[in-house]
Amino acid sequence: MVNRIVVxxxxxxxxxxxxxxxxxxxxxxxxxFFAGAASMExxxxxxxxxxxxxxxxxxxxxxxVVALAYHVWVGVRDIVMDYVxxxxxxxxxxxxxxxLLVAYLGWAVHILWRL
Numbered sequence: 001m002v003n004r005i006v007v008x009x010x011x012x013x014x015x016x017x018x019x020x021x022x023x024x025x026x027x028x029x030x031x032x033f034f035a036g037a038a039s040m041e042x043x044x045x046x047x048x049x050x051x052x053x054x055x056x057x058x059x060x061x062x063x064x065v066v067a068l069a070y071h072v073w074v075g076v077r078d079i080v081m082d083y084v085x086x087x088x089x090x091x092x093x094x095x096x097x098x099x100l101l102v103a104y105l106g107w108a109v110h111i112l113w114r115l
Contacts, residue, residue: 065105076097
């Protein structure tokens, strides 16, 4: 007899939904970003600085970076869980990816708010 582990209905639905929601957030930010870039008369350092000086663009960029990090985490985690069978390398890859994503988020905060 084979023992099946029942995980319940909608297993994986949360990850699927997270991928779609973060993708929509990133598309909306991309549209806002290109609209802001297109409204510049000339693309100079001062115009880029002015674009990101407002709180709206800073927060929108931060939300984009968080959505991107979560999108990457769900995608990489699923790929690693599908293709890396042994627990030790799987754990090592997960730890490295998490540390990199946290570092990238910290870097984004530093760039956006110059802490």
